[in-house]
Amino acid sequence: MKDSINVGIFGLGNVGMGVVRLLEKNRADIEKRVGKPVRIVKAVVANPKKDRGADLSGMMVDTDPGHILDDPKIDIVLELIGGLTLAEDIILKALEKGKSVITANKALLAEKGRIIFPAAYDAAGCFGFESSVGTAVPIIRTLRESFAGDDILSISGIINGTSNYILTRMTHDRLSFDEALKAAQGMGLAEADPTLDIRGIDAAHKLIILMNIAFNGVFDLSELYTEGIFGITAADINYTRQLGYTIKHMGKAKKTDQGIEARVHPVLVKKDHLLSSVNGAFNAISVLGEFMGPSILYGLGAGPGPSAVGVAGDLIEACRYILTGQQRPISPFSIPLENWLPVKTVPMAEIRTEYYLRFPVLDRLGVLAFISKVLSENRISVRSVIQEGKPGREESPVDIVIMTHEAVEADVQKALKEINGQPFIAGPTQLIRIEPD
Amino acid sequence: MKDSINVGIFGLGNVGMGVVRLLEKNRADIEKRVGKPVRIVKAVVANPKKDRGADLSGMMVDTDPGHILDDPKIDIVLELIGGLTLAEDIILKALEKGKSVITANKALLAEKGRIIFPAAYDAAGCFGFESSVGTAVPIIRTLRESFAGDDILSISGIINGTSNYILTRMTHDRLSFDEALKAAQGMGLAEADPTLDIRGIDAAHKLIILMNIAFNGVFDLSELYTEGIFGITAADINYTRQLGYTIKHMGKAKKTDQGIEARVHPVLVKKDHLLSSVNGAFNAISVLGEFMGPSILYGLGAGPGPSAVGVAGDLIEACRYILTGQQRPISPFSIPLENWLPVKTVPMAEIRTEYYLRFPVLDRLGVLAFISKVLSENRISVRSVIQEGKPGREESPVDIVIMTHEAVEADVQKALKEINGQPFIAGPTQLIRIEPD
Numbered sequence: 001m002k003d004s005i006n007v008g009i010f011g012l013g014n015v016g017m018g019v020v021r022l023l024e025k026n027r028a029d030i031e032k033r034v035g036k037p038v039r040i041v042k043a044v045v046a047n048p049k050k051d052r053g054a055d056l057s058g059m060m061v062d063t064d065p066g067h068i069l070d071d072p073k074i075d076i077v078l079e080l081i082g083g084l085t086l087a088e089d090i091i092l093k094a095l096e097k098g099k100s101v102i103t104a105n106k107a108l109l110a111e112k113g114r115i116i117f118p119a120a121y122d123a124a125g126c127f128g129f130e131s132s133v134g135t136a137v138p139i140i141r142t143l144r145e146s147f148a149g150d151d152i153l154s155i156s157g158i159i160n161g162t163s164n165y166i167l168t169r170m171t172h173d174r175l176s177f178d179e180a181l182k183a184a185q186g187m188g189l190a191e192a193d194p195t196l197d198i199r200g201i202d203a204a205h206k207l208i209i210l211m212n213i214a215f216n217g218v219f220d221l222s223e224l225y226t227e228g229i230f231g232i233t234a235a236d237i238n239y240t241r242q243l244g245y246t247i248k249h250m251g252k253a254k255k256t257d258q259g260i261e262a263r264v265h266p267v268l269v270k271k272d273h274l275l276s277s278v279n280g281a282f283n284a285i286s287v288l289g290e291f292m293g294p295s296i297l298y299g300l301g302a303g304p305g306p307s308a309v310g311v312a313g314d315l316i317e318a319c320r321y322i323l324t325g326q327q328r329p330i331s332p333f334s335i336p337l338e339n340w341l342p343v344k345t346v347p348m349a350e351i352r353t354e355y356y357l358r359f360p361v362l363d364r365l366g367v368l369a370f371i372s373k374v375l376s377e378n379r380i381s382v383r384s385v386i387q388e389g390k391p392g393r394e395e396s397p398v399d400i401v402i403m404t405h406e407a408v409e410a411d412v413q414k415a416l417k418e419i420n421g422q423p424f425i426a427g428p429t430q431l432i433r434i435e436p437d
Numbered sequence: 438m439k440d441s442i443n444v445g446i447f448g449l450g451n452v453g454m455g456v457v458r459l460l461e462k463n464r465a466d467i468e469k470r471v472g473k474p475v476r477i478v479k480a481v482v483a484n485p486k487k488d489r490g491a492d493l494s495g496m497m498v499d500t501d502p503g504h505i506l507d508d509p510k511i512d513i514v515l516e517l518i519g520g521l522t523l524a525e526d527i528i529l530k531a532l533e534k535g536k537s538v539i540t541a542n543k544a545l546l547a548e549k550g551r552i553i554f555p556a557a558y559d560a561a562g563c564f565g566f567e568s569s570v571g572t573a574v575p576i577i578r579t580l581r582e583s584f585a586g587d588d589i590l591s592i593s594g595i596i597n598g599t600s601n602y603i604l605t606r607m608t609h610d611r612l613s614f615d616e617a618l619k620a621a622q623g624m625g626l627a628e629a630d631p632t633l634d635i636r637g638i639d640a641a642h643k644l645i646i647l648m649n650i651a652f653n654g655v656f657d658l659s660e661l662y663t664e665g666i667f668g669i670t671a672a673d674i675n676y677t678r679q680l681g682y683t684i685k686h687m688g689k690a691k692k693t694d695q696g697i698e699a700r701v702h703p704v705l706v707k708k709d710h711l712l713s714s715v716n717g718a719f720n721a722i723s724v725l726g727e728f729m730g731p732s733i734l735y736g737l738g739a740g741p742g743p744s745a746v747g748v749a750g751d752l753i754e755a756c757r758y759i760l761t762g763q764q765r766p767i768s769p770f771s772i773p774l775e776n777w778l779p780v781k782t783v784p785m786a787e788i789r790t791e792y793y794l795r796f797p798v799l800d801r802l803g804v805l806a807f808i809s810k811v812l813s814e815n816r817i818s819v820r821s822v823i824q825e826g827k828p829g830r831e832e833s834p835v836d837i838v839i840m841t842h843e844a845v846e847a848d849v850q851k852a853l854k855e856i857n858g859q860p861f862i863a864g865p866t867q868l869i870r871i872e873p874d
Contacts, residue, residue, distance in 0.1 A: 023586075026586060026587070026588055032653075032776040033771055130583060135729075136583075136584070138732075141575075141578060141583050142575045142583075145750055145753075146567060146573075146575035146578050146746075146750040147746060147750060149463060149749020149750055149752065151463055216469075274715075290462075291742035291743065292573035292742055295574065295734075297732075297733075298733040299730070300731075305727075306728065306729045306730060311586075313583040313584060316582070316771075317582060327763070329760070336469075339469040
């Protein structure tokens with residue numbers, strides 16, 4: 001049996017340094033679990049000279065990937081650099097060389113799943129990606145193993161901590177979107193360029209990974225309707241609060257007779273719904289199984305600590321297989337490659353849900369009547385209306401807020417197109433879909 | 438490679454029949470995951486003639502345990518009969534014969550962990566017990582694998598669905614304890630003899646199992662302070678509601694410098710705490726890790742469907758190891774037997790927490806002053822008082838409700854003993870501990 005497990009790490013950023021710190025702090029415990037010492041012996045980073053605020057004298061730091069990939073003594077490779085091209089190259093080469101690979105790279109897994117997962121399936125080493133979704137929220141292993149016997153009917157959740165933090169600050173502290181975004185950046189939760197988060201792309205990456213495992217196939221990111229929280233205003237927060245709802249950003253995938261209905265966008269959640277209490281940078285992922293009913297997993301969705309825990313769980317697992325000379329008998333998806341199912345998604349135009357619609361209009365007589373007529377002509381039934389007219393201030397911009405009964409997305413888009421062309425419209429219509437109870 | 442996996446099942450009660458139905462309904466999917474058919478070929482039950490409302494013609498049903506245990510063709514044994522002596526015998530014999538074993542028997546694992554876990558550790562087969570705690574809530578695998586890299590600081594939760602259902606009905610529908618218990622029995626949630634649930638014993642069994650895994654040793658049930666919801670009254674529900682709290686029944690184990698502080702009893706949870714929204718038969722288990730922060734797993738804690746999902750996850754895992762001729766490299770606790778830690782618990786008398794105290798007293802002058810004096814002499818500081826006197830009706834029984842600051846359990850018990858001996862006391866004092874935010 002080997003004397004120790006040698007780990008090579010790509011990337012010593014927030015997540016990488018979190019892993020270094022965890023393995024240092026919990027070294028004795030992890031050795032007790034695994035049976036042998038686990039050591040990070042090599043690191044590859046862009047700038048080896050950078051001060052990372054920790055003693056790295058135990059590892060050789062270099063810029064050349066071959067430093068780790070070509071070293072036969074390295075058992076496990078941690079890919080924590082993010083990005084696509086280099087990360088893909090590292091993962092494929094490491095798997096090819098029989099090393100176990102652990103990655104937190106949700107973008108890569110979502111964009112290149114058709115390449116990475118088959119490679120991982122064919123490889124002799126383990127392939128761990130628990131921290132790619134919800135970091136320490138143990139959703140990957142749970143879907144792949146604990147819930148493997150049930151038929152998963154839907155999976156949905158709050159899977160972008162940055163968006164949830166921004167919405168929470170807008171809701172609880174009445175910040176504007178820009179103020180809340182700045183606060184998130186100040187906390188280190190949002191990047192200087194927050195596009196991936198506030199346009200919903202990060203959540204889409206994570207939902208694709210969850211769908212792959214829940215529905216046993218590889219879904220394309222392009223098939224996923226994706227909308228971010230960019231565009232949610234303080235007015236929307238206020239109206240929805242009055243109506244008894246909280247705005248959350250969620251990803252959702254649901255089995256239907258027509259295929260998988262999958263989408264990422266802001267939603268209105270009833271205030272007494274459990275997910276409405278998921279605040280700040282927390283994530284919560286809800287799984288509905290035919291036999292088990294609903295289940296929710298909740299925890300911090302980002303940060304060096306939680307990410308390191310996700311990576312460490314996969315690392316400990318890989319160590320156990322390496323030290324017993326065995327191969328992990330479970331494929332990354334729980335279902336072997338040859339049994340992966342063809343996947344089919346439902347076009348967004350065909351989905352049915354309830355809608356919150358806010359029309360900024362000029363305060364004229366007959367506007368509500370016109371909007372109602374167009375909605376009704378498009379088979380959209382109105383559940384409630386808030387019209388905040390200011391008496392005597394005709395022609396000033398006001399909001400009409402309409403909550404609808406269930407309607408078809410294509411019908412709603414058609415109606416909005418007609419309404420948005422009218423001269424009384426003072427700004428773009430806000431559309432937020434409503435999450436059923 | 439084997440052509441199929443043969444399963445023998447002990448017990449065709451609610452849980453056993455749930456497993457039979459799940460394996461029948463999801464047969465094709467499970468075969469795709471595992472690679473070969475999985476069949477329950479034999480069952481052992483007390484009464485083979487009983488009509489179980491399902492076609493069991495595919496399996497041989499008998500009353501003799503040897504029917505399964507002595508059959509070398511049986512790969513996996515499901516122990517779903519519950520109880521102690523016979524179940525222990527079945528599990529040990531099955532492990533000895535190299536079969537994989539899956540059990541939902543929390544009482545046995547809690548009472549006989551020192552026998553069962555080492556036997557499972559030494560055995561060639563797998564040993565699964567995911568459904569023993571929280572049924573489909575994937576807490577066992579999560580603690581053992583996903584969170585294996587973190588230092589678990591505490592684990593706590595609502596782990597008895599029956600108690601939670603009763604408290605929910607008392608809170609939301611203002612039922613009395615007896616009415617709510619009858620409703621639970623009517624739903625099939627509570628047994629005709631509800632002792633294990635309402636005395637907290639079932640929750641204690643589950644907490645012991647969680648503590649074993651979280652803290653890497655085997656804890657004794659006798660070391661666990663255990664109190665049930667028996668004794669909670671509508672008056673307590675009302676006062677705590679006024680005070681902004683919900684009464685929940687929880688198990689809790691926390692690392693301290695003095696050892697593990699572990700206890701099972703009703704608690705007051707602030708209304709905006711996530712666990713306060715866990716209603717009905719749902720369970721929620723909260724884990725605090727040093728690196729990952731708080732994490733909560735939520736789902737149905739009982740019932741044939743969720744139990745079957747827990748069993749099926751373990752079953753699928755065992756199949757994979759059997760079919761690849763490998764041994765599961767992870768011990769039941771995540772830490773190998775030889776590294777199990779000595780365990781030490783903190784005596785209940787030494788714990789520090791806040792308290793809700795309700796004193797049913799005769800409405801006399803000076804009673805509150807006396808109670809306050811005794812509390813203060815015992816270093817218990819009062820945070821708030823509700824005294825619902827009825828003017829002009831002196832000597833009638835009224836409640837004095839006191840919320841304390843943090844105090845030591847031994848001091849509180851000493852004070853209550855002194856107060857309870859007084860002639861103005863009209864009934865036993867109610868004590869409910871308060872869960873910190």
